[in-house]
Amino acid sequence: MTTMTRKPTAFGDMRGWMKALDAAGELHNVDAEVDWKVELGTVTRLAQGPGTGSALLFNNIKDYGKNARCHQVFTSGLASARRVAMMMGLSPDTHARELVKIGRTLLTESIAPKIVKTGPVKENIVKGKDVDLFEFPVPQWNRIDGGRYILTYGGVVTKDPHTNVMNVGVYRGMVADKNKIPILMWRAQHIGHHVTAWQEAGYKEMPIAIAIGWEDSLPFVGGSPVPKGLCEYDVVGAIRGEPVELVKCETVDLYVPASAEIVIEGVLKFDPDTYTMEGPFAEFTGYVAGDRSLKPTIHVTAITHRTDPILRGTIEGSMPGSFSENGVCSSIMRAATAWNVLDRAGVPGVTDVWCPPVQTGINVYVQIKQSYRGQAKQVANALWGSSAAHVRYKHVIVVDDDIDIHDYAAVDWAVAYRVNAGENDIVIMPSTFGAGLDPSTRRRDRNVVQFGTGKWNRLLIDATVNLDYDPDPDLGGARFPPKVWPEQKDIDAVQKRWDELGLDKRKR
Numbered sequence: 001m002t003t004m005t006r007k008p009t010a011f012g013d014m015r016g017w018m019k020a021l022d023a024a025g026e027l028h029n030v031d032a033e034v035d036w037k038v039e040l041g042t043v044t045r046l047a048q049g050p051g052t053g054s055a056l057l058f059n060n061i062k063d064y065g066k067n068a069r070c071h072q073v074f075t076s077g078l079a080s081a082r083r084v085a086m087m088m089g090l091s092p093d094t095h096a097r098e099l100v101k102i103g104r105t106l107l108t109e110s111i112a113p114k115i116v117k118t119g120p121v122k123e124n125i126v127k128g129k130d131v132d133l134f135e136f137p138v139p140q141w142n143r144i145d146g147g148r149y150i151l152t153y154g155g156v157v158t159k160d161p162h163t164n165v166m167n168v169g170v171y172r173g174m175v176a177d178k179n180k181i182p183i184l185m186w187r188a189q190h191i192g193h194h195v196t197a198w199q200e201a202g203y204k205e206m207p208i209a210i211a212i213g214w215e216d217s218l219p220f221v222g223g224s225p226v227p228k229g230l231c232e233y234d235v236v237g238a239i240r241g242e243p244v245e246l247v248k249c250e251t252v253d254l255y256v257p258a259s260a261e262i263v264i265e266g267v268l269k270f271d272p273d274t275y276t277m278e279g280p281f282a283e284f285t286g287y288v289a290g291d292r293s294l295k296p297t298i299h300v301t302a303i304t305h306r307t308d309p310i311l312r313g314t315i316e317g318s319m320p321g322s323f324s325e326n327g328v329c330s331s332i333m334r335a336a337t338a339w340n341v342l343d344r345a346g347v348p349g350v351t352d353v354w355c356p357p358v359q360t361g362i363n364v365y366v367q368i369k370q371s372y373r374g375q376a377k378q379v380a381n382a383l384w385g386s387s388a389a390h391v392r393y394k395h396v397i398v399v400d401d402d403i404d405i406h407d408y409a410a411v412d413w414a415v416a417y418r419v420n421a422g423e424n425d426i427v428i429m430p431s432t433f434g435a436g437l438d439p440s441t442r443r444r445d446r447n448v449v450q451f452g453t454g455k456w457n458r459l460l461i462d463a464t465v466n467l468d469y470d471p472d473p474d475l476g477g478a479r480f481p482p483k484v485w486p487e488q489k490d491i492d493a494v495q496k497r498w499d500e501l502g503l504d505k506r507k508r
């Protein structure tokens with residue numbers, strides 16, 4: 001477990017969070033005019049870099065002058081591990097390894113929210129036929145997208161009709177009309193569980209609300225696998241060390257943060273005749289996915305917002321050279337979740353877990369202190385048998401504890417010299433559940449109804465030293481030869497002479 005301690009920090013709202021980012025040199029204001037159509041998304045994708053870019057506040061958006069209902073967009077708040085650390089109440093310099101360790105308990109802690117009478121989100125209330133989603137500078141993030149996506153990093157709030165426990169999840173949603181938002185709703189997700197429960201109870205629609213723009217801990221938790229039945233508001237409360245203050249919605253019996261920038265209220269209708277066209281969308285894989293089709297649709301009943309609200313959004317699709325907020329957050333939380341799965345399954349000797357941000361947790365690296373042959377297979381079996389493997393952990397790479405899994409070169413070296421495909425180091429687990437959004441899955445295998453979430457053939461690469469090799473008498477009984485890195489006494493001797501040798505300070 002980690003030795004770091006968090007100083008939970010309540011930033012107040014999105015503006016407080018942006019102020020903290022600004023003070024830390026992590027926020028960039030874009031004051032030049034930018035088009036909501038394709039250009040804003042292109043700037044975001046180019047600027048985010050491999051976890052190195054700033055958070056962006058777009059202040060001047062084409063067609064949305066100062067008198068518009070909304071004229072600013074905030075994005076990339078969590079597109080770097082530095083800012084995720086700040087959000088968690090840690091120094092921005094905290095290593096991602098520590099963030100993973102902290103992430104292992106983050107989603108189980110809880111501070112209950114507090115209901116308050118009113119708040120800034122009620123400064124403006126628009127109802128019924130006055131609702132017009134086109135009054136907001138909703139980006140068409142990518143030229144290839146099927147439309148303008150207003151739901152990219154909002155907290156979608158629904159509740160269980162029997163227990164009344166709310167769920168807050170991040171799900172994509174497109175503007176189909178001035179008051180209609182079709183969403184990508186999977187039955188396997190908690191929103192899908194709610195849809196099933198409301199339908200089985202005889203309802204034709206379900207109340208829904210979306211909180212857009214608050215402290216970034218909200219979309220962070222909404223996009224993470226919080227255990228079913230635990231409300232995300234409680235988890236967010238624990239992250240910030242103070243209860244989330246909630247107000248009741250105007251037209252539905254749901255609660256949203258009192259200082260959110262924008263809240264959209266409505267009903268999600270179940271009758272397929274009410275579905276509207278959605279997609280395609282540049283997805284988390286870095287490929288276009290989720291075909292254009294009729295989807296369940298939110299029929300908006302009201303919008304409440306602060307005066308001069310700031311729209312929060314994110315661009316999806318991690319790629320080499322440009323890591324999305326989802327990629328950065330998943331690299332931490334999917335690794336933390338995998339580690340917990342392994343612990344619960346009783347797999348011994350796990351010393352580190354990591355999912356590099358470029359692939360959002362599709363590949364997982366596990367470092368173990370090996371004590372018997374077969375431990376790597378136990379790792380893969382435990383992960384693939386858990387429901388956490390839904391849309392994650394397609395490829396499992398297991399290495400020994402001398403390999404730094406945060407160093408691509410180290411992992412590559414282990415794969416190069418410790419893997420022997422003829423010795424069962426490569427194992428394929430065919431035809432399991434997986435992810436239909438993955439373009440390497442054949443089109444006909446992406447059928448969510450038939451395969452749960454799309455068919456995946458999973459792979460283990462056991463890149464640990466094979467403990468089943470015979471001890472080599474020429475190596476003093478060792479199974480593998482010694483590595484060529486100098487012995488400590490030789491390193492110490494040379495280091496003493498380093499200045500004399502005129503070489504720069506050694507990096508390792």
Ligand SMILES: Cc1cc2nc3c(=O)[nH]c(=O)nc-3n(C[C@H](O)[C@H](O)[C@H](O)COP(=O)(O)O)c2cc1C
Nearest residue numbers: 169170171172184186189190191222223224225326
């Ligand atoms: C930016 C972003 C967009 C997402 N879009 C969707 C989506 O459209 N549909 C979906 O089912 N999950 C989507 N997810 C993943 C869910 O947010 C994630 O699986 C989360 O755990 C769901 O919450 P739940 O466990 O309460 O259902 C998205 C995540 C992020 C960060």
